[in-house]
Amino acid sequence: MRNEEHIKSFVKRSGRITNVQRYFLKNKKNNHNFFTPTETINLYKLFDNKNPCVLDIGFGDGKLLSNIAKINTNINFIGLEVYESGIGNILKQIEKSNLSNLKVSNIDAVSFLKKYVQNNSFYGISLFFPDPWPKKRHYKRRIINANFLENMLMKIKKNGFVKIVTDWENYGERIIELLDENKKFEKIQDISIYKERILTKFEKRGISQGNRIIDLTYKAK
Numbered sequence: 328m329r330n331e332e333h334i335k336s337f338v339k340r341s342g343r344i345t346n347v348q349r350y351f352l353k354n355k356k357n358n359h360n361f362f363t364p365t366e367t368i369n370l371y372k373l374f375d376n377k378n379p380c381v382l383d384i385g386f387g388d389g390k391l392l393s394n395i396a397k398i399n400t401n402i403n404f405i406g407l408e409v410y411e412s413g414i415g416n417i418l419k420q421i422e423k424s425n426l427s428n429l430k431v432s433n434i435d436a437v438s439f440l441k442k443y444v445q446n447n448s449f450y451g452i453s454l455f456f457p458d459p460w461p462k463k464r465h466y467k468r469r470i471i472n473a474n475f476l477e478n479m480l481m482k483i484k485k486n487g488f489v490k491i492v493t494d495w496e497n498y499g500e501r502i503i504e505l506l507d508e509n510k511k512f513e514k515i516q517d518i519s520i521y522k523e524r525i526l527t528k529f530e531k532r533g534i535s536q537g538n539r540i541i542d543l544t545y546k547a548k
């Protein structure tokens with residue numbers, strides 16, 4: 328495996344795309360809420376202000392992320408999603424709510440962090456219901472592992488946070504183990520941005536199946 332390659336935490340598949348999603352995808356290059364990084368990002372330039380910035384990885388249908396951005400106008404948000412339908416969806420939501428503090432990209436979060444993000448730049452990084460890859464032989468595809476935690480740690484500021492929510496018990500327990508083993512993280516109470524957040528599709532499904540929701544917030548010491 329070449330150095331910059333890594334095992335992908337997703338499998339690219341062409342899902343169903345609605346007409347509205349297609350419209351936004353077709354015009355995404357001219358949409359200032361969409362960006363494709365080609366060099367290290369300057370967050371101040373990207374948002375034209377110095378507000379703290381939170382990165383959300385794998386926003387899915389985008390409803391939670393756009394809702395949080397709408398409520399927290401003094402914080403900037405970057406959302407990453409590899410599925411195009413999600414990008415089309417969130418661009419529609421950003422336009423509808425006229426949000427200037429949320430920008431999105433259609434890029435693998437692992438490459439994004441490594442190639443385009445300065446160290447000590449984010450206020451926080453969130454992952455809501457990362458793909459659990461339940462079969463043991465697929466655990467290697469899980470996005471959260473010791474390396475990825477280190478990469479996240481490097482990219483957040485001192486006292487910045489990492490928030491991870493899952494309903495997959497065995498993944499959640501492993502994440503707790505990894506966070507506790509990494510002595511540079513410290514468990515904290517939930518931070519105010521996420522108080523009274525709406526439930527995501529995956530969270531609703533987990534609850535309806537009787538799964539325990541493991542909701543973790545850690546700060547970088």
Ligand SMILES: C[S@@+](CC[C@H](N)C(=O)[O-])C[C@H]1O[C@@H](n2cnc3c(N)ncnc32)[C@H](O)[C@@H]1O
Binds near residue numbers: 407436437455458459
């Ligand atoms: C189970 S879904 C959860 C979606 C959303 N956060 C929610 O709770 O509804 C996981 C999402 O992560 C995205 N994803 C997986 N690996 C990714 C990666 N390396 N970079 C960006 N997005 C990724 C997938 O495309 C998928 O939409």
